[in-house]
Amino acid sequence: MVNYQSPMLDRTFAALADPTRRALLARLDEAESVTISELARPFPVSLPAIMKHLDVLNDAGLIQRTKTGRSVACRLTPAPMEQAMNWLAHYERYWTEQLDRLAAFLENEEWQANPASPSSAASKPRRKKSTKPGRNRSK
Amino acid sequence: MVNYQSPMLDRTFAALADPTRRALLARLDEAESVTISELARPFPVSLPAIMKHLDVLNDAGLIQRTKTGRSVACRLTPAPMEQAMNWLAHYERYWTEQLDRLAAFLENEEWQANPASPSSAASKPRRKKSTKPGRNRSK
Numbered sequence: 001m002v003n004y005q006s007p008m009l010d011r012t013f014a015a016l017a018d019p020t021r022r023a024l025l026a027r028l029d030e031a032e033s034v035t036i037s038e039l040a041r042p043f044p045v046s047l048p049a050i051m052k053h054l055d056v057l058n059d060a061g062l063i064q065r066t067k068t069g070r071s072v073a074c075r076l077t078p079a080p081m082e083q084a085m086n087w088l089a090h091y092e093r094y095w096t097e098q099l100d101r102l103a104a105f106l107e108n109e110e111w112q113a114n115p116a117s118p119s120s121a122a123s124k125p126r127r128k129k130s131t132k133p134g135r136n137r138s139k
Numbered sequence: 140m141v142n143y144q145s146p147m148l149d150r151t152f153a154a155l156a157d158p159t160r161r162a163l164l165a166r167l168d169e170a171e172s173v174t175i176s177e178l179a180r181p182f183p184v185s186l187p188a189i190m191k192h193l194d195v196l197n198d199a200g201l202i203q204r205t206k207t208g209r210s211v212a213c214r215l216t217p218a219p220m221e222q223a224m225n226w227l228a229h230y231e232r233y234w235t236e237q238l239d240r241l242a243a244f245l246e247n248e249e250w251q252a253n254p255a256s257p258s259s260a261a262s263k264p265r266r267k268k269s270t271k272p273g274r275n276r277s278k
Contacts (some may be wrong), residue, residue, distance in 0.1 A: 009155075009161070016152040017150075017152035017153035019145070076233075078233045079233075079234065081233075081234075082234045084155075091217045095218065
């Protein structure tokens, strides 16, 4: 059963739902620690707007802020992303199964087009090409 | 470089940021197709509230609605989750590296505690135990 009752997951997914916040995380991925003014520089938005985005990332546990004198630096703390990825991994079989079906279909097509070729002989078709309407999902 | 400019990613992460919406997706994962009234039944919220959540999931491309007579059924279309997972996978090295470091540390501890044991002999420590303060991240 998927665990969907998790305020941490709520905050992580909500934090990742904004392109500026994802861009801030990508910048923090490139450097160990970055001051807020350096972080804000490339963005065409005001410093207060960046500060609000950093608040959201901080509340989600995705960044940590450290004050040194008058300067505040941020660093990436990506642990909450692992939980988000584990949640999504539960659905991974849908796209991997789709790829498996595509591979089986292409293998079969190749075998039918050229049954004598060595690669076709090595890879026997697992099933005959169906004439029924395609299923999009198998459970 | 991480692709963070994606309205589809915005919608996917925003849709996943709510526990009721994640629970609706989990229910659709268990059955091929479910009518809206069946879907709404276990939730302690009104039908219009569920309809709004389904709108968000539909706009994100995570479900598909089909009308048959007076009944509307939903089915899961999880393709957008793959892009979200690929985005998160860029950060995966942080937690896998952390696990690797923990494994190396435990291996080393075991070797120091019992250097003559067969398992310790087989698994040579990769480095001496450091006396420096622990690093949290390696680039």
